[in-house]
Amino acid sequence: MKEYKLTPQPLTKEAFAPFGDVVEVPDNKEDPSLIMINGGNTERYDSLVNVELEAAGGKPDTHAVINIFRAQPRPVSKELAMDIEMVERHPFGSQSFHPMSGEEYLVLVADCVEEPTPENLHLFIARADQGINYHKNTWHHPVLGLNKVCDFLVVDRKGGGNNCEEFFFGKDVKIQITC
Amino acid sequence: MKEYKLTPQPLTKEAFAPFGDVVEVPDNKEDPSLIMINGGNTERYDSLVNVELEAAGGKPDTHAVINIFRAQPRPVSKELAMDIEMVERHPFGSQSFHPMSGEEYLVLVADCVEEPTPENLHLFIARADQGINYHKNTWHHPVLGLNKVCDFLVVDRKGGGNNCEEFFFGKDVKIQITC
Numbered sequence: 567m568k569e570y571k572l573t574p575q576p577l578t579k580e581a582f583a584p585f586g587d588v589v590e591v592p593d594n595k596e597d598p599s600l601i602m603i604n605g606g607n608t609e610r611y612d613s614l615v616n617v618e619l620e621a622a623g624g625k626p627d628t629h630a631v632i633n634i635f636r637a638q639p640r641p642v643s644k645e646l647a648m649d650i651e652m653v654e655r656h657p658f659g660s661q662s663f664h665p666m667s668g669e670e671y672l673v674l675v676a677d678c679v680e681e682p683t684p685e686n687l688h689l690f691i692a693r694a695d696q697g698i699n700y701h702k703n704t705w706h707h708p709v710l711g712l713n714k715v716c717d718f719l720v721v722d723r724k725g726g727g728n729n730c731e732e733f734f735f736g737k738d739v740k741i742q743i744t745c
Numbered sequence: 746m747k748e749y750k751l752t753p754q755p756l757t758k759e760a761f762a763p764f765g766d767v768v769e770v771p772d773n774k775e776d777p778s779l780i781m782i783n784g785g786n787t788e789r790y791d792s793l794v795n796v797e798l799e800a801a802g803g804k805p806d807t808h809a810v811i812n813i814f815r816a817q818p819r820p821v822s823k824e825l826a827m828d829i830e831m832v833e834r835h836p837f838g839s840q841s842f843h844p845m846s847g848e849e850y851l852v853l854v855a856d857c858v859e860e861p862t863p864e865n866l867h868l869f870i871a872r873a874d875q876g877i878n879y880h881k882n883t884w885h886h887p888v889l890g891l892n893k894v895c896d897f898l899v900v901d902r903k904g905g906g907n908n909c910e911e912f913f914f915g916k917d918v919k920i921q922i923t924c
Contacts, residue, residue, distance in 0.1 A: 591813055591896060604887040608816045613903060615811035617796075630809045632794035632841060632878070632900060634770055637787045662811060664898050666874065668847065695845065697898065699811070708783040717770060719843050719876065721811060721900055724792060 569740045570684040571647065574672060574691035577698070582690060585675040585704045589614045589664060589697030615699040615721070618660035622727025628658075633720040635663070637711035642672065647742035650674065652734045653682060653705040659723025663709060664697035666717040672745055673698055676705035682733060684741050691745055705733065712745065748919045749863040750826065753851060753870035756877065761869060764854040764883050768793045768843060768876030794878040794900070797839035801906025807837075812899040814842070816890035821851065826921035829853065831913045832861060832884040838902025842888060843876035845896040851924055852877055855884035861912060863920050870924055884912065891924065 575581060579588045591611055592599065599611045621628040642648035653676050665671060673690040676682035682705050692698060699721075700706050709718060723729060735741060754760060758767045770790055771778065778790045800807040821827035832855050844850060852869040855861035861884050871877060878900075879885050888897060902908060914920060 589811060589813065589898070591815060603814075604816075607819070608814050608888060610899075611813040611815070613810040614813060616903075617809035617811065617900075619808070629798070630796035630900070631792040632768060632796065632876075634768065634790040634793060635782075635787050636770060636790070637783075640786070664843070664845075666843075695896075697811075709787060717874075719768070719898060720789075721796075721809075724795075 567738060567740055572687060572689040572743045574689040574745050577673060577690040577692040577696055582698065586701045587615050587699040589662065589699060590695060615662055617721060618702040619723050620658040620702065621725060622658045628723065628725030631722055631724045633722055635709055635718045635720050637709045637716050637718060639711050639714055639716065642712065642743060642745055644744060647744050650707060650741040650743055652732055653707055654730055654732045655703050655705045656723065656729045657703050657731060658725065658727050658729045660699055660702050662697060662699035662721045664719040665694050666719055668694045669711065669713050669716050670694055671712055671716065672710035672743065674707035674710065674743065678703065684735065684739055689743055746917060746919055751866060751868040751922045753868040753924050756852060756869040756871040756875055761877065765880045766794050766878040768841065768878060769874060794841055796900060797881040798902050799837040799881065800904060801837045807902065807904030810901055810903045812901055814888055814897045814899050816888045816895050816897065818890050818893055818895065821891065821922060821924055823923060826923050829886060829920040829922055831911055832886055833909055833911045834882050834884045835902065835908045836882050836910060837904065837906050837908045839878055839881050841876060841878035841900045843898040844873050845898055847873045848890065848892050848895050849873055850891055850895065851889035851922065853886035853889065853922065857882065863914065863918055868922055
């Protein structure tokens with residue numbers, strides 16, 4: 567059996583760009599997303615995510631929804647490795663996660679290929695003030711909360727069609743992540 | 746000049762229903778929004794908001810976006826009253842606010858009439874773990890952060906048409922809020 571061990575890199579817009587968006591207040595006050603509104607009372611960082619919504623089969627009921635995900639903490643730390651068995655993707659819409667519990671979390675994605683291998687995986691660690699948006703059809707692991715039960719605000723697609731595909735790596739590889 | 750003073754009521758789904766949605770984890774584990782996912786690792790509280798998006802004039806570029814609003818704290822407390830001069834509404838889409846800075850905030854809305862009067866106003870205080878979604882065309886005051894600079898995640902509409910109408914109460918009334 568071939569074994570793989572992944573440790574996370576910090577989540578940055580640049581490193582995450584092939585997979586989606588990082589939703590955070592930019593460091594730079596000259597960031598082009600910044601628009602002043604409300605008579606100067608509010609800085610608006612505009613369109614950090616463009617929500618993708620595809621109407622599978624032209625179904626007219628396709629729309630965006632806001633959910634809350636309450637995630638159990640996963641058994642993973644610097645010392646403790648967690649086995650990874652699968653990834654999933656949503657072919658008809660983007661999906662974004664925004665931490666509400668003040669905790670960092672892990673983000674595991676794979677390159678955009680039909681059948682990802684362990685070499686296609688990329689592991690990031692997100693700060694408590696960073697949200698992420700998976701572009702449509704991006705392979706990713708289900709939410710990986712750490713340390714305690716964590717709530718995430720999730721902007722997702724609702725509509726017809728099979729919008730969740732799963733891929734299992736199989737028994738001939740062992741993939742482990744730490745953080 | 747006629748004077749009005751508003752103090753907030755706690756934000757609840759029931760009280761806020763005429764104006765929009767409260768985005769929070771329900772107290773009740775038998776809430777119909779709850780779906781278990783990710784092999785039992787995650788509670789999904791589903792479709793707490795249905796994002797409303799109207800394509801004004803049938804413009805095909807209408808879509809949902811995610812912004813961050815960084816709001817200056819407003820000069821309002823139990824002792825300190827803030828003058829209210831106007832409300833605004835978005836005729837072509839809903840707009841939701843989700844606190845990211847661990848602070849409570851004020852939510853000021855008005856009944857769905859063409860020209861609101863001070864008697865139409867309703868003031869709520871939201872907990873740090875409560876988001877709110879204004880239904881399409883709901884009169885509301887721009888974001889009212891308290892205590893410190895506060896970030897809010899905002900799910901909004903992007904597209905053609907004039908999606909922001911403002912209404913000013915005029916100089917013959919004085920409206921003040923406290924909290």
